[in-house]
Amino acid sequence: MTASKPMDSAAPTVSVIGASGYSGAELTRLLQRHQGVKLQHLYAFSQAGKRADDLYPATGCPMTYLPYEGGTQSDIYFLALPHGEAHSLVPALAAAGKKVIDLSGDFRLKSTQEHEAFYGSKKPAEAVMTYAMPELFKEEIASATTVSNPGCYATSIILALAPLFRGAGGMPKVNSVACTAISGLSGAGRSSKTELSFAEMSENVRAYKVGKHQHTPEIMQALGTSSTDPSFAFTFTPMIGSLVRGIYSTLTLSLDSPAEAQAIRARYAEFYQGAPFVRVRNEMTEVRHVAHTNFCDIHIPDSGRSSSLVVISAIDNLLKGAAGQAVQNMNIMLGLDERTGLL
Structure with a gap:
């Protein structure tokens, strides 16, 4: 919410480590106008010494990126770093009693085996945080001091499936899910890659990491x-398309008994009744409906009574799939309305 009341001088201070990437820029934009916290420091590595509004004019933020050399001056830290870099920073921040919200995949998975298989990197056995998907784990987030922000594809797909898996009494069992999801180019980060250049991706769509994408076990x-002992068959085909931002997921479900799409839709509406950023729409959703917002839109096409079901979801990968959801989690951790600074 964007009320124009003055900033409380006692508001918690916030810093962003890895502030010069796309998610970091979105965090900068959201946090500097947030009425419940004070943005204190922006830390970056290769961009240290530059101003945020020179690199990202849309942020309107005149702060200079600083090199992070340790230190725990702020009350809250967002880590928007490449996978594998948060492991070494979080212990000191947690030991100092700081609230930490990590946007990488370093702390998402409980299984060390699955982390190493899908991320290809070692992980300390104790490196697990509260998995911070507000619509599913709000109470756990509220009492946590360190949380792991969900991945972008994972957010789109989990929210599209959760009502049929969590407390779904009376609903048909899901036997299998086949998901195809298209992501915008910003999901790959800001670093330069030839295969993601305009010349390569304009008017183009391609699949990648089929069967081995790191969001699958999440x-x-x-x-x-779990991905090692699944209770249903899951096929995930991630794709990258010629759009800047957004994720559009189409999931085809096989059910163990026929169901009316209308009854499934009612289940979703009930499940997300208290979730301000999930909208169960009667009309077909599109990426443009959610771009530049923290919403996840879900649509269940009317297919009559059938054992097959299609669920479609759309999010902005940089907001609900990253920075926006991270701020939503911060709000919950601070006891604020989870919509604060996001509408």
Whole structure:
């Protein structure tokens, strides 16, 4: 919410480590106008010494990026770093009693085996945080001091499936899910890659990491199962398309008994009744409906009574899939309305 009341001088201070990437820029934009916190420091590595509004004029933020050399001056830290870099920073911040919200995949998975298999990097056995998807784990987030922000694909897909897996009494069992999801180019980060250049991706769509995408075990974990011993068959085909931002997921579900799409839709509306950023729409959703917002839109096409079901979801990968959801989690951790600074 964007009330124009003056900033409380006792408001918690916030810093962003990794502030010069796309998610970091969105965090900068959201946090500097947030009425419940004070943005204190922006830390970056290769961009240290530059001003945020020179690199990202849309942020309107005149702060200079600083090199992070340790230190725990702020009350809250957002880590918007490449995978593998948060492990070494979080212990000191946590030991100092700071609230930490990590946007990488370093702390999402409970299973060390799955982390190493899908991320290709070692992980300390104790490196697990509260998995911070507000619509599913709000109470756990509220009492946590360190949380792991969900991945972008994972957010789109978990929210599209959760009502049929969590407390879904009376609903048909899901036997299998086949998901195709298209992401915007910003999901790959700001670093230059030839295969993501305009010349390569304009008017183009391609699949990648089929069968081995790192968000697969995260999705299964949030739905109460695992990728190594799944309770349902899951096929995930991630794709990258010629749009800057957004994720559009189409999921085809096989059910163990026929169901009316209208009854499924009612289940979703009830499940997300208290979730301000999930909208169950009667009309087909599109990426443009959610771009530059923290909303996840879900649509269930009317297919009559059938054992097959299609669920479609759309999010902005940089907001609901990253920075916006991270601020939503911060709000919950601070006891604020989770919409604060996001509408």
